[in-house]
Amino acid sequence: MRGMKTYPPNRIRELRMARNLSQEDLAGLLETSSGQIHKLERSKSTLSLEWMLRIAEVLHCDPRDLIPPGERTAEAARDLLLGKVGQLQRLVKDGHFKAASAYAGDLAKELAATHKRFAD
Structure with a gap:
């Protein structure tokens, strides 16, 4: 998709996979769609503070872990x-x-x- 805005990278996919969760599993835990998870993982949707807190809670990590150190x-x-x-x-x-x-x-x-x- 040409012209689609890209946001800073994140580690959602890495942390999700480390916990053996599919995008669908994570979406279910967060009560959202797997499409939304895909957009967040690929930095096609903004990773807001609200999303960071929700995802970190489900993945049992610190919200800071979602952001690569060099990107903070x-x-x-x-x-x-x-x-x-x-x-x-x-x-x-x-x-x-x-x-x-x-x-x-x-x-x-x-x-x-x-x-x-x-x-x-």
């Missing part, structure tokens, strides 16, 4: 950090203070590393 941009890093802040908020809201404390420590380290990489 400041924008992607920001989106991942914002997603993690949301997870931290849910832990606090649900009263899981010990888990939230550990998570906040990890998040602070990741934020510092991100700042070093993308210094403003």
Whole structure:
């Protein structure tokens, strides 16, 4: 298909296959179509933060694992950090203070590393 926009590469196919899942299996777990999975894997559809979080949950990986290390941009890093802040908020809201404390420590380290990489 000529002229179709291509988005940054990702590792969905690699991680899906490592778990012995077909596109149809993954689509079923995500309640979407196998065509959507195909588009995401081939970078023909944008891998939004929402998709990253949903796919990572089903594949039992960190959302960052979906993006090849060399492809991580400041924008992607920001989106991942914002997603993690949301997870931290849910832990606090649900009263899981010990888990939230550990998570906040990890998040602070990741934020510092991100700042070093993308210094403003």
